[in-house]
Amino acid sequence: MEHYDVIVIGVGSMGGAAANVLAERGVKVLGLETFWPGHDQGSAHGGTRIVRQAYFESPDYVPLLRRAYEGWHKLERESGREIVNLCGGIYIGDRDNLVFKGSMEAAQLHGIEHEVLDATEVKRRFPTMNPTDDAFALYEPNAGYVRPEETTMANAEVAARKGATIRFGEPVTHWSATPGGGVEVVTSQGQYGADKLIITPGAWAPQLLPELRFPLSIERMVFYWFTPEFSDAVPYELYEDKRHPIYIEETHGNQQIYGFPMTDGREGGFKLGFFRLGTPTTPQTIDRNVYDAEVEQMRRRALELFPYLTGGLVQAKTCLYSVTPDEHFILGPYPDKPQVVLGCGFSGHGFKFVPVIGEVLADLATTGTTEHPISLFDPKRLVLSPG
Structure with missing residues (x-):
């Protein structure tokens, strides 16, 4: 042996x-x-995963994130693969929502570079988005995505x-x-x-x-790629990662969503998903099909923030979460x-x-x-x- x-x-x-x-x-x-x-x-x-440091889940994670960033860049150098893209990140919510409030707390506590934007400024800088008039956003320039x-x-x-x-x-x-x-x-x-x-x-x-006997919940999650309707006012280029940040949004309890710029060309679609809106499963029994009702639920929610996300579904994929209480x-x-x-x-x-x-x-x-x-x-x- x-x-x-x-x-x-x-x-x-x-x-x-x-x-x-x-x-x-x-x-x-x-x-x-x-x-x-x-x-x-x-x-x-699924092609992309978010990286960020203004961590609304808990400021206690920030020291680990800072070390992780060093590791991401090292892995990219050693492997010769394209892994990291720091295109910026925006976290939108009403003033008392954890997405905005928690991001602000972590950024202030750990001295993370950021800006606070009101809804008008969000719409001006990122015309793909239309948050509610009373929403606020924290923008973090050092956020982005990695390739899983x-x-x-x-x-x-x-x-x-x-x-x-x-x-x-x-x-x-x-x-x-x-x-x-x-x-x-x-x-x-x-x-x-x-x-x-x-x-x-x-x-x-x-x-x-x-x-x-860990009380783990194994959940089936779905993420989606939709095609925006491009126009002279909001062209394709505004959805690309050179101009568009990763994003997380939850306003007045409307169910948290997250997503990415268009990272794989005009035909690749605009990726997003719900956070923690999964169904119990196991790795052996997961249903890999994605159903029309799920697609429409995602589209309705997405349109609350992205009014031009009205084109066709490019693809949808399932993923497994292992969630602790x-x-x-x-x-x-x-x-x-x-x-x-x-x-x-x-x-x-x-x-x-x-x-x-x-x-x-x-x-x-x-x-x-x-x-x-x-x-x-x-x-x-x-x-x-x-x-």
Whole structure:
């Protein structure tokens, strides 16, 4: 049985980042992944993911985001892939809404560059948008998007270049902690041993971590690409990422939406989706079809902010969210198994942290501790007692 310093189960976004960091540190690491590089079966696909630092979810995330930004640029340099585009970001809501209010709190607390715009100024600077007259917006120039498929492929490639062994198409069937403090992992193709184990299972967490009984909600989400109606007043160029920011909006309880500029040409469509308007599912039973009623619900909501988004649907895709009750991550040692480190439950907002999560997982697997602030994500807070 071949032995490694660290095995990583799940070489998607977080696991790939961890393998990359470990290999850079000279650790003998094996990464095991059920699917293919950059696959579309989990949560790391769809062409774009938002990155931002004026973080309305909690100011406590901002130090991690700043470190993550350093990691995004490093990964782009090392891989030679185009991954990061900081086209700016705008967060719109009524004065008391968390999207606006929380973004303002994080920006002020951490000294993040920003502007506050009223509705009139939003419409002037971004004619694609028509927020309500009493809305406010925080504009963050250092926000934008990253490419998820490019990210997962880049981490795997760079990790392998640094000495990691990455095996795609090799699902794990069983893992166990050994009496001596190590681990054993059984796959469809073999058996491996290691001193430490990192598990980054995404939506497969309930299957790979059944003993912990985490109260995770696995949800089917949908994102959509529509075609705007272009005109002389609002031409295609105003939707491109050279002129248009990423955006998040919720005003007077109208259900939060988020989205992107047109990143893939005139024919690629204008991508957006609801945040946390999913339906319970499992990775094995998810319905990959998207229905007319869902498309119309998205279009009606989108038109509240984007009055010219009246053209045809280009495409719609499903995605899996793994959501914790408090919407904070699960990141830390496996309770009672210190040789096992967990990273899951990223609740639909974790992708922007990929590089720093990789560092945290690598730290915990090699030294048992990390300098990054992760107390908010302690797995023990969610462990349910048996019965």
